[in-house]
Amino acid sequence: MTTKEVLVVTGCGGMGIAVARRLGAGRSVVLADYNSKMLSQVGEMLHNEGHDITTVESDVSSQESVRNLVSIAASKGEIKVIVHTAGVSPVQATPKQIVDVDVMGTAYVIDEFVEVVGPGAVLICIASMAGTLMPMATDIEHLLATTPTAELANLEILNPATMDSGSAYSIAKRANQVRVQVSAMQWGAKGARIASISPGIISTPMGQQELEGASGDAMRQMIEASATKRIGTPDDIANAVAWLADPATSFVTGIDLLVDGGVVAALRSMGVR
Numbered sequence: 276m277t278t279k280e281v282l283v284v285t286g287c288g289g290m291g292i293a294v295a296r297r298l299g300a301g302r303s304v305v306l307a308d309y310n311s312k313m314l315s316q317v318g319e320m321l322h323n324e325g326h327d328i329t330t331v332e333s334d335v336s337s338q339e340s341v342r343n344l345v346s347i348a349a350s351k352g353e354i355k356v357i358v359h360t361a362g363v364s365p366v367q368a369t370p371k372q373i374v375d376v377d378v379m380g381t382a383y384v385i386d387e388f389v390e391v392v393g394p395g396a397v398l399i400c401i402a403s404m405a406g407t408l409m410p411m412a413t414d415i416e417h418l419l420a421t422t423p424t425a426e427l428a429n430l431e432i433l434n435p436a437t438m439d440s441g442s443a444y445s446i447a448k449r450a451n452q453v454r455v456q457v458s459a460m461q462w463g464a465k466g467a468r469i470a471s472i473s474p475g476i477i478s479t480p481m482g483q484q485e486l487e488g489a490s491g492d493a494m495r496q497m498i499e500a501s502a503t504k505r506i507g508t509p510d511d512i513a514n515a516v517a518w519l520a521d522p523a524t525s526f527v528t529g530i531d532l533l534v535d536g537g538v539v540a541a542l543r544s545m546g547v548r
């Protein structure tokens with residue numbers, strides 16, 4: 276009996292569900308989230324749609340929890356695609372939670388999965404256009420990219436006391452982009468690839484919560500000013516994930532793919548750096 280390829284999806288919110296649907300058919304899908312109620316509801320929904328689903332309650336801000344997820348996923352077969360969507364946004368979380376989940380969680384996923392992947396595997400981490408728009412000195416970016424995970428949270432730039440949730444999120448997402456880039460070497464040594472996607476404003480539960488929050492008006496103005504003048508859908512992101520996960524992109528690694536409907540393009544055309 277041939278074993279199926281394994282698809283791991285962290286986060287079973289808007290993007291995680293779209294990715295599982297887009298890439299899950301014919302694969303063994305390992306779905307992870309720390310919200311056990313949502314995890315079992317989404318797992319059941321995808322199972323009823325015909326997918327082969329294993330749910331794993333996992334908190335990505337805990338290295339031990341990520342390690343447990345990796346070992347369960349590896350026991351299912353050859354891990355081919357990992358899509359890390361689990362994360363928290365400024366309206367949902369304190370600066371400390373954003374550092375713990377968005378920065379450390381992504382670092383743990385990168386570090387733990389590289390131990391078990393083989394040739395042809397790919398990890399796609401979801402960053403954000405907030406990271407693309409975050410001005411940052413090159414030496415700080417280098418620290419965020421290369422500081423060993425065990426010391427990462429000690430960096431002054433990640434001190435939660437020095438920032439609000441909005442700036443914590445932008446710094447976290449820039450950290451994701453640069454850490455993914457530098458990790459391409461380690462993943463390449465395994466014959467595997469890694470990339471990030473930076474979504475613009477996407478209509479998921481998180482996106483809708485942000486639109487209802489203090490930044491909602493500014494976000495609507497960004498959509499209106501953008502090249503496409505529309506909000507993104509979870510499928511827009513799943514399509515980009517599918518492209519990056521395809522063996523046809525075997526020459527693409529260490530990149531960040533901006534999928535924002537042209538919001539950053541519009542801001543740059545207005546002189547915003």
Ligand SMILES: NC(=O)c1ccc[n+]([C@@H]2O[C@H](COP(=O)([O-])OP(=O)(O)OC[C@H]3O[C@@H](n4cnc5c(N)ncnc54)[C@H](O)[C@@H]3O)[C@@H](O)[C@H]2O)c1
Nearest residue numbers: 286287288289290309334335361362403476477479481482
């Ligand atoms: N929606 C947007 O507009 C937007 C824009 C840019 C970037 N992003 C990023 O895209 C990713 C996916 O967001 P989404 O829109 O699908 O959000 P979502 O809120 O719909 O889903 C996120 C999921 O992550 C889970 N999660 C949160 N913290 C976790 C933890 N510590 N361990 C395990 N699971 C955890 C949540 O329970 C939730 O199910 C996030 O990293 C987010 O920052 C979203």
